[in-house]
Amino acid sequence: MEQNYYQKEIETMSAEEMKKLQSEKLVKQVKHVYENVPYYRNLMDEKGVKTDDISGIEDLHKLPFISNADLRDAYPYGLLAKPLEDCVRIHSTSGTTGRRVVAFYTQNDVDLWEDCCARAITAAGGTKKDVCQVAYGYGLFTGGFGLNGGSHKIGCLTLPMSSGNTERQIQFMTDMQATILCCTPSYAAYIGESLKEQGYKPEDIPLKAGIFGAEPWTEEMRQGIEKTLGIKAYDIYGLTETTGPGVAFECSEQTGMHVNEDHFYAEIIDPDTGEVLPEGSKGELVFTSLDKEAFPLLRYRTRDICVLSRKKCSCGRTLVKMAKPMGRTDDMLIIRGVNVFPSQIETVLLKEGYEPNYQIVVDRVNNNDTFEVNVEMTTEKFTDKLSDIIGMEKSLANSMKIMLGINPTVHLVPPKAIARSEGKAVRVIDKRNLI
Ligand code: ADP
Ligand code: ZN
Numbered sequence: 001m002e003q004n005y006y007q008k009e010i011e012t013m014s015a016e017e018m019k020k021l022q023s024e025k026l027v028k029q030v031k032h033v034y035e036n037v038p039y040y041r042n043l044m045d046e047k048g049v050k051t052d053d054i055s056g057i058e059d060l061h062k063l064p065f066i067s068n069a070d071l072r073d074a075y076p077y078g079l080l081a082k083p084l085e086d087c088v089r090i091h092s093t094s095g096t097t098g099r100r101v102v103a104f105y106t107q108n109d110v111d112l113w114e115d116c117c118a119r120a121i122t123a124a125g126g127t128k129k130d131v132c133q134v135a136y137g138y139g140l141f142t143g144g145f146g147l148n149g150g151s152h153k154i155g156c157l158t159l160p161m162s163s164g165n166t167e168r169q170i171q172f173m174t175d176m177q178a179t180i181l182c183c184t185p186s187y188a189a190y191i192g193e194s195l196k197e198q199g200y201k202p203e204d205i206p207l208k209a210g211i212f213g214a215e216p217w218t219e220e221m222r223q224g225i226e227k228t229l230g231i232k233a234y235d236i237y238g239l240t241e242t243t244g245p246g247v248a249f250e251c252s253e254q255t256g257m258h259v260n261e262d263h264f265y266a267e268i269i270d271p272d273t274g275e276v277l278p279e280g281s282k283g284e285l286v287f288t289s290l291d292k293e294a295f296p297l298l299r300y301r302t303r304d305i306c307v308l309s310r311k312k313c314s315c316g317r318t319l320v321k322m323a324k325p326m327g328r329t330d331d332m333l334i335i336r337g338v339n340v341f342p343s344q345i346e347t348v349l350l351k352e353g354y355e356p357n358y359q360i361v362v363d364r365v366n367n368n369d370t371f372e373v374n375v376e377m378t379t380e381k382f383t384d385k386l387s388d389i390i391g392m393e394k395s396l397a398n399s400m401k402i403m404l405g406i407n408p409t410v411h412l413v414p415p416k417a418i419a420r421s422e423g424k425a426v427r428v429i430d431k432r433n434l435i
Contacts, residue, residue, distance in 0.1 A: 003252070003316050006122040006154065007115065010262050011317045015310070018318065022265055023056035025290035030054045030063070033296055036081040039074045040066070040298065057265065060288060061276050065299045068101070068330075071241065076102050082294045092140040093240045093339055103240050104294040110149065112291055113243040116260045117150025117236075120249030123258070123315070124209040124234045126180050128155030131206075133176075135169055135183035135191070136214070137337075138162040142244025143214050147182040150246065156180065163187055166194050177206040184337040185217035185225065185233070189367030192228035202230025211236050213245050215334040216325060216434040221367065235324065241300055242287050248322050253314050256321035263291050266320060267299070268308055271329045282307050284329055285322065303329045333428060335362055336369045338406045342427045345373060348399045354378060357418050360408075363431040371408045373400065379415050 005011045033040050034051050043064040053062055089105040132151040136143025144162055151158040159172055169191055181188060188210055195205060207229050213236035225233045237257050238245035247264050248257035259266045264287045268277045271284040285306040289296045304325040333340045346356045357376040362369060389412050397410040
């Protein structure tokens, strides 16, 4: 495939030049954060690091980490580095109660993020002649607006569909001759199945490429989607804390995602000791925002387990590559694209007068996540009247839906029916084999 770049000079920059650029940005960014974010200034003071100690990327390891717990502590404005009047947007993760992450953007932050998404669409073969269907959710979730902005930057005809309403997706895809589809891989697979059911063959579908991410997906799933839709499927990675999708993107080689490292410096650390590991080691992925103005996290621990590689890539890009994330250091599940923590289920159970004896069972059937929660009745709540049980299950499912944003199927089981573990309780049975 002939290579196109959105910002060739950056995307193919030599390693020395890139390091120089990153170093200059880091020195400025550390000053910006130290002066404007008292929360991080305290962390630096506690560690005894001064802004003058940072004269380049090689000094990054001296800086303290920022973790999700810090984000919670500092919620909502504690990590903001610009006056609110200079911010133009917020986005937020799906998590509720304490887990919610709210990220702020200046106009410049939005611009740089959209550039990152434009690089991703271009790497997937997108040009201004393309029709780009964005079927990620629009709203607080970052996916829709991020890819929408990238598509505009390139000059694609953008179809801002948001997610859902599959009938309409298919109608616009075929009537408007969409050539690029952006959505979660599960939704892409679902659209593919629906097209097939309606009698479409891959050659009847105008699409040529898809940009899919925001949740883990396997190589087998990629092959399935590529076959049903007759496209090449590209991975894209990101997280709300650093902007959203577009932190890293796949190229034609499809052997990992190039990190937009002029904006986000990536490190791999040992999750237990915090020590920086050499290239090629498996560990926790950490990002430093080199350019962000409003919400510039330094050394943010993503909790994604990953590997970085500087092996030469056939696409000509020199940006470091990250592997598909290989798991998490915490217990977060991603179900139908939504972040779910077992502790959220626990909160609901306790609030509704149940004991925290439960088990989450997740599976993937026809490329769709199934999500079941088995909950023990307490002796007080115990009943064998079916209509009561159904009513209680519905009410619990509804409270969980309010907490999580997605609907589980709740099964009530008799007291003591869930096997007790001698060690850590087995709260989650994930049958999806995503890794
Ligand atoms: P987003 O809004 O981009 O989905 P969230 O902050 O809700 O971001 O979730 C980010 C997490 O989603 C990441 O830390 C990672 O675990 C997961 N994720 C995002 N993209 C991918 C991807 N392409 N492959 C696997 N996991 C991903
Ligand atoms: Zn490449």
